[in-house]
Amino acid sequence: MTSEPTPAYTLYGGELSLYTGKARCYLRYKGLDYRELPATREVHKELILPRVGAAIVPVLVTDNDEVVQDTTDIIDFLEARHPNPPVYPAGSLQKLVALMLEFYGDEWLVMPAMHYRWSVIDQQYSFIMREFGAMSAPDASEEEQVHLGEKLCAPFRGSIPALGVTEETIPGIEKSYRELLGELDAHFAQYDFLLGSRPSIGDFGLIGPLYAHLGRDPVPRELMERTAPNVYRWVQRMNNPQPCSGEFLADDRVPDTLMPVLERMCHEHLPDAVDVVAHNAGWLEQNPGGSLPRVLGFHPFTTGGVQGTRYIHSYSQWMFQRCLDHYASLEGEDRYRADTLLGSIGGLQAMRTPVARRVRRQPGQLELVEA
Ligand SMILES: N[C@@H](CCC(=O)N[C@@H](CS)C(=O)NCC(=O)O)C(=O)O
Incomplete structure (x- = not known):
């Protein structure tokens, strides 16, 4: 055999x-x-x-x-x-936008994703519990999986207030998410992916929250399918791609339809990221050579016009640095074009955040250290 x-x-x-x-x-x-x-x-x-x-x-x-x-x-x-075809656009403006949207998907849209999984758990209880159980014990019976899932999901279920999901913030989270769906729906009515017919690192960042939770859990999936069918179709395209196909738009063009999405990101997410950088610097100053705790307390945030408090996720700086480093590397015409775009979406000041203490990942550990 x-x-x-x-x-x-x-x-x-x-x-x-x-x-x-x-x-x-x-x-x-x-x-x-x-x-x-x-x-x-x-x-x-x-x-x-x-x-x-x-x-x-x-x-x-x-x-x-x-x-x-x-x-x-x-x-x-x-x-x-496997460099070809690259998922990082060669065009400097497209690359900036792709890095920003990866960061947004990874670190900010976790909030609506977790809200729509856990705040409505009563309406999708056995599906979610069984999913947790099936990952850990794929061969167990359905009943055993549900039972196991109830135990395994506790840290995730329990983390939603720390992520900023509370009775007070839920109306803002839902408002912002529904508006985002509308903006993305208008974009995907015209384009297969964020920057043309090839998915970029930005698409991969967004698909995290927009698939497993928002495009697959029964309650938010129904919302997406009904109110943003073009986004739902993009979720299917991302999961069933034509391998290695497609191109980024010519001439480093960033579609106008992405501007409201980027503006939302700059308005809601970047203030959080800038504040994380300040908190990390303060901690590293006090604890030279130390590994940053994953959470450094709590800070205020705003989404959908509602204020709340959420954890200070030290890791966010590492993702934010990718955007900041790319922006800082731009010169001449590229810098001018980036400044014009960032100025129009309210992201210029944040993208010029001075980073007094850079961070890096270390092998075999989740905690960041000073670079
Ligand atoms: N930044 C990490 C995040 C990974 C992550 O948070 N994974 C979740 C499940 S989707 C998890 O295992 N969380 C447990 C933990 O953070 O301790 C990545 O991009 O891989």
Whole structure:
């Protein structure tokens, strides 16, 4: 009997996991030789905890036993090995927009995603519980999976107030999300992806929240399908791509239809990111050489015109630095065009945030350290 050869890549995660969706869509678009396996109890015990240092998904393992955690690192690791076609646009303005929207999907839209999974849990209880149980114990009975799911989901379910989801903020979160859906729907009525007929790193950032939670959990999926059918179709395209197909728009053009989305991001998300940079700097000043705690207390935020308080997610700086570094590298005409765009969407000041203390990731740990 011949056994199947091991694919080049194994992605450990789950269908219900926001960030697994981001990595999966990327692997599919690039047409890579991979398989996806559930992050079961055994996988956590034998692989993820010892090699990554925390119970987090997704994790990519190569056929050479290299382990990569964090979807941005996974994509960059694979882009270096399989550069064509790149998911980072060559045009400087398109690249800036793509990095901003990746950051927005990864770090801000988690709020509506988690709200629409957990605040309406009574309406989708057995689906969600079973999904949690199935990732951990795929061979258990349905009943056992639901039971297991109830235990496993506790940290996620319990995290929503820290993310800023409370009775007071829910009207703002829903308002902003519904408006965002309308804006994206108008965009995807005209374009297959954010920047043309090829998905960019920005599309992969947005698909995380817009698939596993907002495009798949029963309650928000119905909302998306009914009110934003073009967004729903983009979710399907992202999950079933023509591998390696498509192009970014010519002449580094950024469609006008993205401006309201970018404006929303600058208005709601960037103040949070700028404040994270300040808090991280303060902590690193007080604790030279230390590893930044993942959460540094709480700070105010605004969404959909409603104010709330949410955790200070130190990791956000690492994602924000990607945007800041790209912007800082621009010169001449490129800088002028970036400034004009950022000025028109209210993002210029934030993109010029001075970073007194840069941060970096370290292998085998989730906590950031000073770079
Ligand atoms: N920035 C990370 C985030 C990964 C993440 O937060 N994954 C969730 C599941 S979708 C998780 O495992 N969270 C557990 C934790 O953060 O401790 C990435 O891009 O991979």
